[in-house]
Amino acid sequence: MSTRPGGPSETTKSASVSGLRAVVLVGFMGAGKSSVGAALSRRLGWPFEDLDVRIQAREQRSIEQIFGQSGEAVFRQLEHAALRSLVGELGTSGKVVALGGGAFAQANNAALLEEAGLSTVFLDAPAEELFRRCQEQQLERPLRGDAKEFHRLYENRRPCYLRAGLRIETAGKDVEEVAGEAITRLGLR
Numbered sequence: 001m002s003t004r005p006g007g008p009s010e011t012t013k014s015a016s017v018s019g020l021r022a023v024v025l026v027g028f029m030g031a032g033k034s035s036v037g038a039a040l041s042r043r044l045g046w047p048f049e050d051l052d053v054r055i056q057a058r059e060q061r062s063i064e065q066i067f068g069q070s071g072e073a074v075f076r077q078l079e080h081a082a083l084r085s086l087v088g089e090l091g092t093s094g095k096v097v098a099l100g101g102g103a104f105a106q107a108n109n110a111a112l113l114e115e116a117g118l119s120t121v122f123l124d125a126p127a128e129e130l131f132r133r134c135q136e137q138q139l140e141r142p143l144r145g146d147a148k149e150f151h152r153l154y155e156n157r158r159p160c161y162l163r164a165g166l167r168i169e170t171a172g173k174d175v176e177e178v179a180g181e182a183i184t185r186l187g188l189r
């Protein structure tokens with residue numbers, strides 16, 4: 001997905017009018033959760049939060065350090081605790097949230113979001129494209145692995161992502177198009 005500045009002017013509904021307290025973006029590494037989240041935030045006028053940023057701030061360590069020093073199991077505990085606190089803090093004014101790639105594949109996180117009645121949006125793309133985007137981004141991702149491992153993890157997790165309330169195909173679309181589609185399909189316009 002490519003980005004372009006700005007975007008079409010549009011009139012969107014507030015959280016109180018729409019009845020939505022948050023839009024939660026889920027999907028695999030490279031799905032564009034953070035960039036689409038930022039675009040949605042700007043278009044809706046709702047604050048944006050990336051769950052990985054909250055985890056790093058709480059821990060005062062990078063994701064890479066958490067994985068390296070404490071392992072994935074500890075990371076998942078921290079991730080769940082961070083999501084629980086984020087959901088607990090939600091008011092009625094609306095928020096856009098991007099989860100890390102593994103978060104929605106954890107049953108306790110998916111259950112938490114469902115119990116809270118939050119809208120989940122799966123940003124979908126073929127594994128080849130996701131892997132290519134991750135390679136281009138040069139971001140440190142402890143679970144990326146090589147192409148084969150990446151594909152295997154993607155196949156394992158895909159059924160979990162498909163449980164999200166909405167699935168948006170992102171291949172061949174730019175960030176603004178995806179954000180616009182999310183707004184329309186969530187009934188926020």
Ligand code: S3P
Nearest residue numbers: 028029052063100101102142143
């Ligand atoms: C993870 C994805 C990462 C981050 C962590 C674990 C995963 O987030 O939460 O490295 O399990 O797929 P992104 O999807 O933003 O890369």
